[in-house]
Amino acid sequence: MALTGAFGVSLCLRLMIWIYRLLFPFALVFASPYYLLRMRRRGGYGRDFSQRFGSYEGLPPRRPGVRRVWLQAVSVGEMLAVEPVLKALKAEGTEVILTTTTSTGRRLAADKLAAHVAAIAYFPIDWNPFSSSAWDAIDPDVAIVTEGERWPEHMRQARERKVPVLCINARLSDRSYKRMSVWPAASRFLLDGITRLLASSEFDAERFAALGFPRSRITVTGNIKLDVEIPRLDQAARERLRSELGLPSANLILLGSSTWPGEEEALLETLKAARARGVACSLLIVPRHAERRAEVERVVKASGFAYHLRSRGDAPSEVDVAVADTTGELRALTQLADLVFVGKSLIPHTEGQTPVEAATLAKPILFGPGMANFRAIEADLLQRGAARQVSSAADLCARASALLADKADRDAISAASGAWRRDNGGGVERTLLAIRAELAG
Numbered sequence: 001m002a003l004t005g006a007f008g009v010s011l012c013l014r015l016m017i018w019i020y021r022l023l024f025p026f027a028l029v030f031a032s033p034y035y036l037l038r039m040r041r042r043g044g045y046g047r048d049f050s051q052r053f054g055s056y057e058g059l060p061p062r063r064p065g066v067r068r069v070w071l072q073a074v075s076v077g078e079m080l081a082v083e084p085v086l087k088a089l090k091a092e093g094t095e096v097i098l099t100t101t102t103s104t105g106r107r108l109a110a111d112k113l114a115a116h117v118a119a120i121a122y123f124p125i126d127w128n129p130f131s132s133s134a135w136d137a138i139d140p141d142v143a144i145v146t147e148g149e150r151w152p153e154h155m156r157q158a159r160e161r162k163v164p165v166l167c168i169n170a171r172l173s174d175r176s177y178k179r180m181s182v183w184p185a186a187s188r189f190l191l192d193g194i195t196r197l198l199a200s201s202e203f204d205a206e207r208f209a210a211l212g213f214p215r216s217r218i219t220v221t222g223n224i225k226l227d228v229e230i231p232r233l234d235q236a237a238r239e240r241l242r243s244e245l246g247l248p249s250a251n252l253i254l255l256g257s258s259t260w261p262g263e264e265e266a267l268l269e270t271l272k273a274a275r276a277r278g279v280a281c282s283l284l285i286v287p288r289h290a291e292r293r294a295e296v297e298r299v300v301k302a303s304g305f306a307y308h309l310r311s312r313g314d315a316p317s318e319v320d321v322a323v324a325d326t327t328g329e330l331r332a333l334t335q336l337a338d339l340v341f342v343g344k345s346l347i348p349h350t351e352g353q354t355p356v357e358a359a360t361l362a363k364p365i366l367f368g369p370g371m372a373n374f375r376a377i378e379a380d381l382l383q384r385g386a387a388r389q390v391s392s393a394a395d396l397c398a399r400a401s402a403l404l405a406d407k408a409d410r411d412a413i414s415a416a417s418g419a420w421r422r423d424n425g426g427g428v429e430r431t432l433l434a435i436r437a438e439l440a441g
Helices: 002-042 049-053 076-091 103-112 128-138 152-160 174-182 184-191 202-210 235-245 263-276 290-303 330-334 356-360 372-383 393-404 407-423 427-440
Strands: 068-072 095-100 119-122 142-146 165-170 196-199 218-220 252-259 281-287 307-309 321-323 339-342 365-367
Touching (some): 002 184, 049 119, 049 128, 068 076, 076 142, 076 427, 095 103, 142 427, 165 427, 174 184, 196 202, 196 427, 202 218, 252 330, 252 393, 263 281, 263 393, 330 356, 356 407, 365 393, 393 407
Parallel strands (some): 068 142, 095 119, 142 165, 165 196, 252 281
């Protein structure tokens, strides 16, 4: 009976991958206008565009006796998180081919990670001819994907070539978990091919197990983002950065970290409320997508506040609001903040951006109810008093302005967030142990 069941599952998965292969070109044509427009807005996709189709000319050949890892990290956050993993693998004599999906991730990888990898490239479109060509070119001993990535063709290529696949820092958002729970066959298809799943929390491990992924192949390694060492700015560097942004040196700074539409308006109202309480403060907005700069500028301009966009160079004079419409600077900018609001968390947004960098820097943190991508972290931060949750834009305005006026309360949250980070480290080393085990096998 068990053999018949296993045979039935295998047959079903084979059928699903062929359906996926047949339907993918039609889905790609249908979705292309949207993605091409988004790529045009973000820019930087022209270089090495052929890599999207599995063409990797100039890729360094395999070296005899050297193990090769193919590590795929979607964008900026994942790139920053895997840096210590890349450093350790290189030090141990393993070469890594690093791929990414976005142009911002590609630029960051070239700027910060090139010294730790054998090559940097774009991840291929997940269709059989392109994926197969990429696998032939890269020819890894182990493949690694990060966090919530599900690439059916990529996984199938690994299975057919008998290459182990590790999903590191693995997590499931509320939306993904709900969808996959409704369609068990689809969840089995999306998770098929993962050899070992390294969950970022016990909460996520339980979710994967509930979807049918074998518990014996799940290891809770913890969140590797908590081990990332953020280079600290000294006092002179912080003052220089404030001056470049046009933020007065005597003012407190409220940071909107990775904001989404609607949240900039809420933060501007918060700035008004804080100043009405007599708090000398300024607002620093870092939109999640720099290409939204025109939209964000319209909102800030309508508020009547003096403002400056960082993409235009150094501010010529002091302003009320600085908009950091750049990429890869959030860690430095967070060090200027006296209070951090984590974006994509106010309704109608539901998924949330990561609060990890702010907690790592021991900053007092606020976020809205929409933190579905970070449920375990959200719950732990709130339980330990390392963050506060607001229910709405009006609640953000009231509570943030009150916190800006209360240094003792801010200091208490800061101390708790710093302690939370110290107590939850070690994810990188546990992840490396699992990677080493697969390389040795």
